[in-house]
Amino acid sequence: MKVKSFTTVNYVDLSPLATIRETISAFLGYRVDIGCITKDNKLIGIVHKNSIYQALIDNSSLDDPIKPLINKNVITIQKEQSLYEAREIMVKGNVSQAVVLDQNQDVYGIMSKSDLVNSHMTAFQDTMSRMKSLIENLQDAVISVDSNLRITTYNQTAINLLNLNGKHLLEAPIDLFLPPFRRWLIETLKTGKIQDAKRITFQDLTVIASFIPIREVNLVTGAMVVLRDVTSYENIANELETTNRLKRILDSALELAYDGVVITDNNGQITMVNKGFMELYQIDNQLNVIGRPISKIAPQIPSEKSLKYNENMEGELIQINNHPCIVAQMPIYQEGKKFGAIFKIIFQQLEAWKDILHHMEKLESEISYYRGELYRISKETNPFSAVISINPKMERFKQDAAIAAKSLSNVLITGESGTGKELFAEGIHNLSGRKGAFIKVNCGAIPEELLESEFFGYADGAFTGAKKGGKPGKFELAHNGTLFLDEIGDMPSSLQVKLLRVLQEQEFERIGATKTTKVDVRIVAATNKDLAELVKQGVFREDLYYRIHVINLHIPPLRERLDDIPLLCNHFINKINSKTKKNIIGVAPDVINRFQNYHWPGNIRQLENVLERAFHYSHSKWIELDHLPKELDLLGTGNPLTIPARQEQNLSIDRKKSINQTEKEVILQALKKSKGNRTKAAELLGVSRTTLYQKMKKFQIKEELELRFTSS
Template identity: 75%
Template sequence: MKVSSFTTVNFVQLSLESTIRDAISAFLSHRVDIGCVTTEDRKLLGILHKNAIYRALLENTPLDSSIRPLIKQDVVTIQKDQTLLDAREIMIEGNVSQAVVLDQHQNVFGIMSKLDLVYSNMTALEDTLNRMKSLVENLQDAVISVDSNLKITTFNHTVLDLLQLNGKTLLNAPIDLFLPDFRKGLIETMKTGQIQQAKRFSFKDLTVIASFIPIRELNRITGAMVVLRDVTSYEIIAAELETTNQLKRILDSALELAYDGVAVTDKHGLITMANQGFLDLFSLDQQDQLLGTPISKIAPQLPSELSLKMDKKIEGKLIEINQRKCIVAQMPIYQDGQKLGAIFKIIFRQLEAWRDLLFHMEKLESEISFYRGELSRISKDSDPFAHVITQNSQMEKFKQDAVIAAKSLSNVLITGESGTGKELIAEGIHRVSGCKGAFIKVNCGAIPEELLESEFFGYADGAFTGAKKGGKPGKFELANNGTLFLDEIGEMPVSLQVKLLRVLQEQEFERIGATKTTKVNVRIISATNKDLAELVRQGKFREDLYYRIHVIHLHIPPLRERLDDIPLLCRYFINKINFKTKRNIIGVSPEVASSLQTYHWPGNIRQLENVLERAFHYSSSEWIEIEHLPQELKLLPQEQVLSPKSKTTETQLPIDRKQSISRTEKEVILQALKKCRGNRTKAAELLGISRTTLYQKMKRYQIIEELEFRYT
């Protein structure tokens, strides 16, 4: 961590012309013990300590005397970009409790005290603890820790999900009460102080591998933890693999006994292996006669080119070889996407038995391949905002910022137009943060003003006529140790803003009609589609509340700035609506895709989902066509197509429906580029799209630059 993050920048700044009276006034105003004497351009001349003023006053020095004789010029300084460890060493070596922090131009940046160092160390410790907590909570393995008396002290959510336990009764309970099988391992670990790994346990219908780890504090063992990994699915797959291997050995033996033929070739069709049955079928004496020989030469009756060249699989084709009826099965062999060759099975005795065995074996191979794919997919699914559907680079950067915001303890303000998914992002931040409490939502614009206070703070028994007996908790109480999401916070009345600010500052409030103060620990996530800074300037939103909720700001880009996400979003919503309506729409036609990517989407993603859901009801085929769209997307008039923001254009763009929508967009982009003299940044701003989207559209329409912009 850097010194600049923990420096007190609101410091007392004095000049050589300052008097003792000026210094005392500044010290009282800032409530500090030290001031910096600087030049007009903030160059450090020295420091003035309050003790020097005390001594001067004891010597009856007049208050209007200059501070020059009291200035200490030998000052310990620190650079703002130095680390906290460097600052600590400098202050210890200088034997001072405060030091002046300078910037890269040697101007005074602020003052660092020992208290600031202590606070920075506490912040670093808290950050480390939060990271460790988040790491444990997001582990796929279950983690349980106990104290020296074998009472459960901590556990993660995986424990509850995997072992199907109740977290409310688990904490501080003896390990014997819920998990007696692990008692012996925990005791042995605390006794020996050694890690014990890979012990297999059966719990209900699960098979787990347990590792026992001692917990030390100040070189003393104070407890232990057990880490559990669910291997139930692995054992099932291992059993399936063993079954497959057994079937293979049985099949090899059966083929040899029945003299049925098996041959394997490389990708060029050269034989690499053949069994005795294959030799007998083609009247050959030794296998050496076959190796390296093209199978098409030895067995021209086999349609080998289907597997070797056309990658086709054949099951149960009936052919005649040397006046014998045979069933041929052949298939290409792949490994890691690379074709290795092909296998040919020729069954001419006990056909029914071998056919059943082959089908069963291939079915097992297919299932194993599926399980491997599922395991791989699950293991790689580590994106905490995977529910945010995007491939846009701007949105990917937004997701990274959201993860950083989630792992902090600061209040978050989410801004964006209606329909961009602000609530979805807020829920994701709460989920990633690992808060134990609930995620409580309040729409500040949907609750009547007279009910807002009782909704937020609740009320006591008998607070007013009609009050619920026993009182009612408010949203702050319900969100204790969790997250309170204030949607449409710009609609909150000013009268309630004052009370909300007090709760944010003090973390306590009183129910309506109550005399008892309730303390809470709540993180605030706010959302709005309004410009709060402008509301502050208009006096409609309190400035101090604005800065309280505006610690971390996340802005969700509108859909018109991430048009490259529309195909991905269409696939997601179509699958979602297919599942809900039990239909099987494949997708949208190219004409529809073009229309969707040239529309300005004032309602953003919510509007896109509604448009697709409407199209489902009107479509009777497997595709969504242009006629299934609402009228505003069918015609795409000039003002709805991506167009320059100026009120007039040199030529009126055609609105004829028969003309190509793509050509219309080409013309608009060309006009914008000409007007901006080829400046792509200004052209993108004029069109109301991002630079990335503009480059994508220029590439799509093959717009090139010569003496002027034109399209090929």
């Protein structure tokens, strides 16, 4: 708290030429014991009532000037100082009152001991309020900040959950330790409303966070974040009937296998075995092997081929306990990441190996089904996980898309080219629960004369050159599923009529067919055009427009979500790194700054293309400005992103913080790769050691680096 908030500004202001009579009159009028002697609002000294009394006792006249009574040795404090600093100054000066000055050294007011007492009472009430909030939420992690986003309080649960060092937390900016929470804390301070149940990923931890405002005398003076580890929710999810059913399928498939089957995690720890494996290795109880390394239980199996080298092994003859066996193995993948391996051991009736292999293939099919179902469930849990964003507009859009997916209505996705309309359409299908396929049709890429056959298919002999037996159209392929009509604004008028009939009747006829085919298809359409305007122009049918325009989702363009650019850059750089032998650390801060000032007419697709081109032209560890395409207006020569004047200053501050955070993370990555060696880190970054030390001091990296190395 600041001195200015508790200063008495209604003070006695006297001229050096004032008389004792005028001074006494002012003291009585203001009911104070002290007056400030000023000239042009600059402090000359003070006069105290005790000095007046003594002068009168010494027979001074009421009309005598007070100049001889002025005390020029005055204790002063600044109005922007904290109350604790003010108290120390007054105690050290052994005074009960002090003159408060502003930044221009003009007199601002008087602070007395009573003012300090009032301020400390206020501070005490503030502390009690914060402590009460913490106690009420002790079952969760709690951290509070003041209006400047500096950490004021936290509980032990927060320290344990987030692996923080409590010594450096108090008064530290929230950005220093918990940057993902900054945006929601600002929103809470700004609106004074609770921001509830936000799913946030931080380092290796995923939490559900609620942001609660802290009020003092009806004013929002801070905020606190309440965190719960999402693991508790995942434990509940594991009890869902679907998961249990899939596990029973896997257990049954393993027990029906003729020979030995063992499954391990990515570290080679056994997670499942069947009776055949236990019989081969003479194991009485599964508990004796679950969780133990396969290399210890079954050292004859060359498990490193799948676990270490990611190789499939179709069949290899080995000896296990004097039994000739054929071993096959393969790694298990989910969403492109390996999370284990499966091993099949054929040892019974090798003369009938064909029959045995048939059953083993059936087992493998069951395992594949199980993986597929797990993948589908994970996609249903978060169908838009591939959308990289922290922007509030995009978060709201994803929530609206999830609601739309659960409905039965047709959906129209609008947005500029390159914003990811197809990605969201597929996510809506995955979340909808429809059992059919997701079929895509680009209405602008198929020749007009082929559109009808593409949509509705054709019967055997429908025309010369027709495929024998006919061909199903997109509607048949999408039966019980979703048909995604991309660029629907480019659909010819002739096909619009037929499409409308199918949407109304849910039936159609193949070209050249005599019977009607009924389908159950949900339409998700997308366009970057203004369909309402096309309706006015007579280019697009009004009745079809209202048929597909039941739910409208508009994807914000990239220029409206500039805070996502650092995340998107990092995502695309990692994506390109994984495809090539190069290892780019990241995008330079000045490039991020330029990116956030560009209007991006091609949106995210354009950003990815720009980064991919720059990646190949970069000969260092960074994407720099001179690696960018010259034909783009990324150098600020024209067409800059227009920002309202009242928002420009705040946006500039946010960008600067974003750039600083990016630069800091890159330095930390280099230090981590070099295991803390400053010289090697400087070489990786392409800077001098002096520059590296300056940056580390600027971002307070030394303390955080020690913390990270300690926790790792």
